[in-house]
Amino acid sequence: MYVCNCFGITEDQVKKHAEAGACTPRQIASASKAGTDCGSCVRRIQSLLGRGACPRRELVDQGEPTMALVPEAELPKIPGIPEREELPEAA
Ligand code: FES
Numbered sequence: 001m002y003v004c005n006c007f008g009i010t011e012d013q014v015k016k017h018a019e020a021g022a023c024t025p026r027q028i029a030s031a032s033k034a035g036t037d038c039g040s041c042v043r044r045i046q047s048l049l050g051r052g053a054c055p056r057r058e059l060v061d062q063g064e065p066t067m068a069l070v071p072e073a074e075l076p077k078i079p080g081i082p083e084r085e086e087l088p089e090a091a
Pocket residue numbers: 003004005006007034035036037038039040041042
């Protein structure tokens with residue numbers, strides 16, 4: 001099932017990026033471009049990440065490094081992608 005229609009990114013692709021360490025919508029956007037056009041998929045991506053798609057989420061929540069990804073603080077701000085703390089809680 002497509003999550004991001006603008007870039008043809010599927011739920012499985014988001015989960016694979018999450019398994020590889022992309023634990024926030026910004027990191028998913030950095031890895032796949034999902035969410036960087038109209039932005040209507042960002043909440044869906046947030047919801048997927050909040051439902052255990054990211055096995056390293058617990059480490060991230062504890063502030064631990066998960067792997068050799070660019071730290072979120074160093075990622076460029078992408079217009080239309082809200083900061084993590086600006087997103088509503090996933091349902
Ligand atoms: S549906 Fe993902 S950016 Fe438009």
